[in-house]
Amino acid sequence: MKRHPLVEPFWRSQAHFCAGSLPVDLSPELKAGVAAHVAATIELRKGETLIHTGMPYQHIYLVTGGAFKSVQLGEDGQSQVISFHWPREFMGLGGFSRRSHTTDLVALTTPALVCEFPIHAFDARTTVASPLLALLLEYVSEGLAQAEYDQFMLGSLSATQKISSFFLQTQHKLRRAGMNADVFELPMTREEIGSYLGLTMETVSRLLTHLRVHGVAEVDKKWVRILRADILHAWQVDGDERFLGHRPGPVLGAGHCDFRKDAA
Amino acid sequence: MKRHPLVEPFWRSQAHFCAGSLPVDLSPELKAGVAAHVAATIELRKGETLIHTGMPYQHIYLVTGGAFKSVQLGEDGQSQVISFHWPREFMGLGGFSRRSHTTDLVALTTPALVCEFPIHAFDARTTVASPLLALLLEYVSEGLAQAEYDQFMLGSLSATQKISSFFLQTQHKLRRAGMNADVFELPMTREEIGSYLGLTMETVSRLLTHLRVHGVAEVDKKWVRILRADILHAWQVDGDERFLGHRPGPVLGAGHCDFRKDAA
DNA sequence: CGGTCGCTTGATAATCGTCAATTGATGTGG
DNA sequence: CCACATCAATTGACGATTATCAAGCGACCG
Numbered sequence: 001m002k003r004h005p006l007v008e009p010f011w012r013s014q015a016h017f018c019a020g021s022l023p024v025d026l027s028p029e030l031k032a033g034v035a036a037h038v039a040a041t042i043e044l045r046k047g048e049t050l051i052h053t054g055m056p057y058q059h060i061y062l063v064t065g066g067a068f069k070s071v072q073l074g075e076d077g078q079s080q081v082i083s084f085h086w087p088r089e090f091m092g093l094g095g096f097s098r099r100s101h102t103t104d105l106v107a108l109t110t111p112a113l114v115c116e117f118p119i120h121a122f123d124a125r126t127t128v129a130s131p132l133l134a135l136l137l138e139y140v141s142e143g144l145a146q147a148e149y150d151q152f153m154l155g156s157l158s159a160t161q162k163i164s165s166f167f168l169q170t171q172h173k174l175r176r177a178g179m180n181a182d183v184f185e186l187p188m189t190r191e192e193i194g195s196y197l198g199l200t201m202e203t204v205s206r207l208l209t210h211l212r213v214h215g216v217a218e219v220d221k222k223w224v225r226i227l228r229a230d231i232l233h234a235w236q237v238d239g240d241e242r243f244l245g246h247r248p249g250p251v252l253g254a255g256h257c258d259f260r261k262d263a264a
Numbered sequence: 265m266k267r268h269p270l271v272e273p274f275w276r277s278q279a280h281f282c283a284g285s286l287p288v289d290l291s292p293e294l295k296a297g298v299a300a301h302v303a304a305t306i307e308l309r310k311g312e313t314l315i316h317t318g319m320p321y322q323h324i325y326l327v328t329g330g331a332f333k334s335v336q337l338g339e340d341g342q343s344q345v346i347s348f349h350w351p352r353e354f355m356g357l358g359g360f361s362r363r364s365h366t367t368d369l370v371a372l373t374t375p376a377l378v379c380e381f382p383i384h385a386f387d388a389r390t391t392v393a394s395p396l397l398a399l400l401l402e403y404v405s406e407g408l409a410q411a412e413y414d415q416f417m418l419g420s421l422s423a424t425q426k427i428s429s430f431f432l433q434t435q436h437k438l439r440r441a442g443m444n445a446d447v448f449e450l451p452m453t454r455e456e457i458g459s460y461l462g463l464t465m466e467t468v469s470r471l472l473t474h475l476r477v478h479g480v481a482e483v484d485k486k487w488v489r490i491l492r493a494d495i496l497h498a499w500q501v502d503g504d505e506r507f508l509g510h511r512p513g514p515v516l517g518a519g520h521c522d523f524r525k526d527a528a
Numbered sequence: 529c530g531g532t533c534g535c536t537t538g539a540t541a542a543t544c545g546t547c548a549a550t551t552g553a554t555g556t557g558g
Numbered sequence: 559c560c561a562c563a564t565c566a567a568t569t570g571a572c573g574a575t576t577a578t579c580a581a582g583c584g585a586c587c588g
Contacts, residue, residue, distance in 0.1 A: 072416040075501050083413045094412055096405035102412060123398070133397040134387070140404045141360035147411035148358055148366060151346045152336040154418035155462030159544070190567065198419035200545055205568055221553090221567080237339050423576070454535065464577060469536055485535080485585095 001044045009127075018115040021064040021088050024174075029233065033132055042114050044107035051092075051105040057095040058114045061105065063087050067114030067187040069196075071104040080209075081196040082150070084108070084170075084188065087177040093140045107252040108187035154198045162197040163207040164236040167217070171226065186222045210240075265308050278346030281305060282379040285328040285352050288441075290399075297396055306378050307369035310451075314355075316368040321359040323380045325369065329349050331451040333460075335368040341429065345460040346414070348372070348452065351441040356406045372451035388460040418462045421503075426461040427471040428500040431481070436491065439522075450486045474504075 019035040026034075039059065044050055050061065053073050068085040082103065085091050094102035096119070122136055153165055174181040186193075187212040190208075199207075211217045216232060218225040226232070283299040299459065305321065308314055317337050332349040346367065349355050358366035360383070386400055386521045417429055438445040450457075454472075455465040463471075480496060482489040488495070501526075 018430060060312045070412075072412055072422065074416065078420055080420045082415045084411050092408040094405055097402040098406070098409060102409045122401075129396060130394050131403065133394060137397065137401050137404060138361040140401060141358055142362070144404060144408045144411060145358040145362060146348050147335075147415060151411060151414050151418060152338065152344045154415060155459070156338065156342055157346045177549095189565095189568085193421070199366075201567080202546085203544060205566095234296055236573075246328060453533095465535080466537085466578085467576060470576095473536075 001042050001048060001050070006030045017061060018064065020061055021115065022037065023088055030131060030135060033129065034117075034135065037117050037132075038115050039118050040116045042116055044112045044114075045110040046107055046112070048112075050107065051101050051103075051106055053101055053104050057099045057119060059118055060093060061091045061114040061116055063089050063091060064106060064113040064115055068095070068108035068112060068114075069106050069108055069188060069192060071106060073104065074103075079195075080198075081106075081192050082190075083146070084173075086173040087179075089091075089173070089176075090139050090143075093143050098142070108192075124149045156237075158237050159199055159203055159207055160210070160240045161237075162199065163204070163211070165230040166193065166197060167198060167224075167226065168229070168232050168236060171229065181226070185227045186224060265306050265312060265343060282326060282328065285326055285379065294395060294399060298306040298381075298399065301381050301396075302379050303382050306380055308376045308504055309374040310371055310376070312371045312376075313368055314371065315365050315367075316459070317365055317368050319363060319365045321363045321383060323377040323382055324357060325380055327353050328379055330371060330373035331453060332373055332376060332378075333370050333456060334367075335370060337368065343368075343459075344462075344514055345456050347410070348437075348460065350437040351443075353437070353440075354403050354407075359409050359478075360404070361395075379476075395503045415430045421500075423461075423467055423471055424474070424499050425501075426463065426505045427468070427475070428496040430461060431488075431490065432496050432500060433495070435493065445490070447487070447489045450488060481485065 018029045018038045019043070022031050022034060041064070042050070042061075044066075050068070053071075063085050064087055066087075069081050070083045070085065070091065071079050072082045073079050085105075091105050091114070092101055092103070096251060122133055155161060157165060168188075170179040170184075174184055188203075190204045193199075194201050194204040197204070206216075208219045212219050214231070216226075216228045216235075218227065282302045283295045286295050286298060301348065305328070306314070306325075310331075311513075312518045314332070317335075325350050328351055330351075332355060333345050334347045334355065336346045337343050345405060353505050355369050355378070356365055356367070387396055421429065434448075434450075435445040438448055452467045453465075455494045457463075460467040461468070472483045473480075476483050477493070480490075480499075482491065511527070
C-alpha cells in the first residue's frame with residue numbers, strides 16, 4: 001500500500017483531502033479538528049488487506065475513495081462479509097474495548113483510498129478535545145445501529161427481501177458518497193454479496209436474473225441500473241410471492257405490549 | 265415501572281447500587297464518576313417495555329438486576345430479538361447518531377432493574393469529562409463488536425452451532441454478572457431464543473432435546489444445567505454431523521490474501 | 529374448572545444449498 | 559499472439575435443513 005506521509009501540493013494536502021470526505025452535516029470547525037489528526041493517506045489495490053483481525057488497535061480509517069469490505073473470521077477458517085464501506089464512512093470502529101481489530105478490512109477496488117487516524121488522538125489522557133470524542137461516539141453508535149439492522153435482515157428476511165434491502169442500502173451509500181445511485185458498478189463479487197446476505201453465490205445470481213426479468217434493474221456483469229426502486233421497497237417489506245416464495249421467518253409479536261400497571 | 269428518584273438508605277444509595285453493577289475492571293474514580301450521573305433506578309416487571317423504538321434519545325441504561333431483550337422492529341409488523349442483556353451490561357447505545365432509540369427494550373424477569381443515565385451527562389457541550397466519554401465509547405464499540413459476531417452467527421452457522429453459541433454466550437454473561445453459569449434459569453421463551461438465533465420455536469425445542477439426549481445439558485422447562493461445555497465448544501465450531509446435518513454455509517476464502525506488492 | 533400459554537413432538541413441504549456443466553473474461557507464459 | 563489455466567457468473571437438477579402445520583400436554587391463572 002502506498003503511504004503519503006506529509007508533503008503534498010497545497011490544495012491536495014491530506015487534511016484538505018480528508019475533510020472533503022467527512023460527513024456533510026458537520027461544522028467547519030469540527031471538520032478541521034478531525035482533519036488535523038490525519039496521520040496518513042493510504043492507497044490500496046483490489047484484494048489488498050488494510051487490516052487483519054487481531055492486529056493492535058492503533059488506527060481507524062475514513063474511506064475517501066473506492067470501496068472496502070469488513071470480514072468477520074470464524075474460529076476455524078470460515079469468514080463472512082459483515083459490511084461494505086463506501087466513501088465518507090469510517091471503518092474499524094469495533095476495537096475500542098478489546099484494543100485490537102475485530103474484522104479484516106479489504107479493498108474491493110483499484111484504487112481504494114483511506115485516511116488514517118491514530119486512535120490516541122481520541123485518547124482521554126492525551127486530549128481534552130471532547131467534541132471529537134463525542135463525534136466519534138456518534139459514528140460508532142451509528143455503526144451499531146446499522147449492525148443491528150443487519151442482524152434483523154439476516155434473521156428475518158427472505159432471499160428476495162435481502163437482495164432488495166441490499167440494493168436500497170447500496171443506493172443510500174452511493175448517494176452519501178456523492179455518486180450516481182441509479183447506474184453504478186458493483187465492486188464486489190456475487191460470492192461476497194451472498195456472504196453478506198447469508199446466501200450462496202448461486203442464489204444471488206438467480207435473484208439478479210429475477211430482478212432483470214421483472215424489469216426492476218438492468219444487470220450486466222458488475223454494472224447495474226436501477227429501474228424501479230419502488231418495487232425494491234415493496235419487495236423489501238413483502239418479499240415476492242411469485243419467486244422463491246417469501247419466508248415470513250421467525251416473527252415475534254412485538255414485546256408483548258406495554259407494561260400492565262405502573263406501580264407507584 | 266417504579267422510579268426511585270433520590271432519597272434512599274445510605275449504603276443503598278443509587279450511586280452505590282449502580283457502581284456495584286459497573287464492569288469490574290474499572291478504576292474506583294471512574295466508577296464514582298459514572299455513578300454520580302445516575303438519574304434514577306427503575307424496576308420493571310416481566311413483559312414491561314422500558315423503551316420503545318423511535319423515542320427521543322434521552323437516557324441509556326445499565327442493567328443491575330434481572331434480564332432484558334432488545335427488539336428490532338421491521339417496517340411492517342415483524343420484529344426480531346437482537347440481543348439479551350444481563351447485569352453489568354449497558355443497553356440502548358445505538359441512538360447517539362440518530363437521536364432516537366433504535367430498539368425496544370423489554371424486561372424478561374420480575375423484577376428487572378436498571379440504572380438510568382441521562383445522555384446529556386456525556387454531552388461535549390455540558391461536560392469536560394473526557395474520561396467518561398472515552399469509557400462510553402468503549403462500551404458502544406464493544407456492543408458493535410458483539411453485533412458483528414451475531415451477524416456472523418446468523419449468516420454462517422447451522423442450527424446446532426447457533427444453539428451452542430447461544431449457551432456459551434449466556435454462560436459468559438452470567439459469569440460477568442457474578443451468577444452461577446452452570447445451573448441457571450432462562451428468562452426468555454423458546455420463541456425469543458429462536459428469534460435471536462434466526463430459527464423457529466420448534467427448531468429450538470428440538471435442539472434442546474438434542475442437547476439433553478446427548479448429555480450436553482439437562483433442560484427442564486426454563487431450568488438448565490450445563491454438563492459438557494467442552495461439547496458446546498466443539499459443536500459451536502464443527503456443528504454436529506449426526507443431527508440436523510451441519511450447514512457449511514456461505515464460506516468465503518478469507519480476504520483473498522495479503523496485498524501483492526507494496527508500491528513505494 | 530376452563531382457557532390460554534408455553535412447550536414438545538410428528539408429518540410434511542419448501543426455500544435455499546449443493547453439485548455439476550457451461551460460458552466468457554482475464555491473465556500468464558511460451 | 560495464441561494456448562492454457564483460472565476465475566466469475568449463469569443455469570439446471572437434486573437434495574437437505576429447517577419452516578410450516580397440526581395435535582397433545584402440563585402449568586398457570588382468573
